[in-house]
Amino acid sequence: MISSNTLQNNTYLYTKLAAFYANCGRLGEARVIFDRIVLKNVFLWNSMIRGYACNGQCMKSLVLYREMMSFGQKPDNFTYPFVLKACGDLGVVEIGRRVHCEVVVCGFETDVYVGNCLLAMYSKFGEMDMVKMVFDRMPDRDLTSWNTMISGYVRNGEPKEAFLVFQMMGRTGLVADCATLLGLLSACVYMSSLKLGKAIHAYVVRNDLARVNGFLINSLIELYCSCNSMVAARQCFKEVTWKDTVSWNSLVSGYSKNADALESLRLFCQMVLEGVNLDQVTLVSVLGACYKITALQFSMSVHSYIIKQGFRAHSMVGTALIDSYSKCGDLACSRRVFYEMAEKTLVSWSAMVSGYGLHGMGREALSIFHDMMGIGITPDEGVFTSVLTACSHAGLVNEGKEIFHSMEKKYNVQPRLAHFSCLIDLLGRAGYLDEAYEFIKAMEIKPTCDMWASLLSASRLHKNVELAELSAQRVFEMNPKGVGSYVCLSNLYASENRWDDVEKVRALVRRKGLQKPPGFSFTELDKVVHRFLVGDKSHEQKDAIYDKLNELSQRLKEVGHKPDTSSVFYDVEEEVKEKMLWDHSERLAIAFALINTGPGAVIRITKNLRICADCHTVSKLISKLMCREIVMRDIRRFHHFKDGLCSCGDYW
């Protein structure tokens, strides 16, 4: 800090200095100087308000604006852009409207800068009607006005409208600039439109715009990720010399979303090794990739990195850790992070509720949900989804129903698709099939394919052929390519020994050219993730693995295990069926883990499908026989096998 004596009497220089600090984001220094200046001019006030608004301290920006007014200083046309920005970023609708009134009173409504900021503010509020009104009333519009309209429509989920605005803009003779293209690219991302996106990419290349605006390349990377074109995304990434944290982050999250979490992890390592500046988004993204493949050890490394690099205080990072740990099977770690978290957001609580739910601990999920309500946090849709899912996993029918019905009445949260789905799942799985069916029929919204699929799966579980056929019919109509439902119906027929019907479904599947996705399982050893397909013979330890499986099969027979072959949907000899169960991917993974880890080590497996009934029994027996805890995540939830029992209490 510069000594005050030298500049004491020079308000002009002081003002310049304060503005400089504010511009650099050094608000602390700027404020000290600001406070010392007695004769504050409008430029100084504006600089401070701007500094706060542009550096994530919007509330201070608004407070200062009020101080300015009460100080008798009249705001000018430079003041309002930042005040409006602060209102928009904070989402303070009432204050925003009042500031709008003040703008009108001061006569700045016709200023094109102020007008553009009004557009931006109302679009952040989600009030596109107001945006349109302001836009229509603007005496002058510049390119930014149009760009703000375009990005506003995309922000509010109307990408098609954004393109219409773009067409109208073209008719006025204005030519797109980088900001226009960024808006349009976001629209393409929203619609997953590879075709439009590529056209914009071509335009960018023709005009060599990526060099002008670095954001463009990041948007292109994101576009390709959202269209499942990871090769193109990688190409964009490779071709630019100018890369920032966001470029890397986009790719890390892109691979994770496109089922290549391993590549996300690899990229993260590369970032660390190359010393790329990484931020909280990187960490949230990589943790998201970790749980996709249940990479618990990797999550732990990321956690220690978070602590060392001082990212602990970020609530979003903390929440991602809670989520990642519970989805990787380590609820104890989730809880520790949760309880140590200084600032728990609504989402942090939701993640913890989900975590308990995922592990079948419905009572704990409910209890923490009520704790959250107890301290006055207002629930949102998301936390209701979490708590209803938890009830469903644990079979807490009455509790779930009660919460569902209280959503709107008590908490003013309107139930949406996800909540209806949860309730159907809850009822169906608990065996209240008729009630679930009646519920679907009585809903004010149109049932989705997932809801019918959920009822189908419940009907299979409780062996209700009639309802299964009815739901399957709906699913086949709505999603003719989803092979899972055919398999489900066929499995039900097989368990009832209705082999003619099994064959009919199988013929249908063949005629449509559908393939059953192969089952596979992951397990992590020394931070390396190993993947096993059903019947896999490609692993380097395959001989040892199959020897181990034979040995286990033998020992299980000795203790009287009779294989449950109901999930084998081929009409073959019982003995063949039993053999077919023994190369299910989770057993290969268990055998591999048994061979490669020491006595007592917890075995963690993830599989891409639901666990079959016999694998469930076998895992329980192995846990007892080998004195090993086995934590298995299937496509829906966790099973903790220990001492011959499973945490799900065989309810799944």
Place this chain on the structure above:
DNA sequence: GCTCTGCGCC
């Protein structure tokens, strides 16, 4: 002296 702009947790 100002506005529009990318990646992310339930």
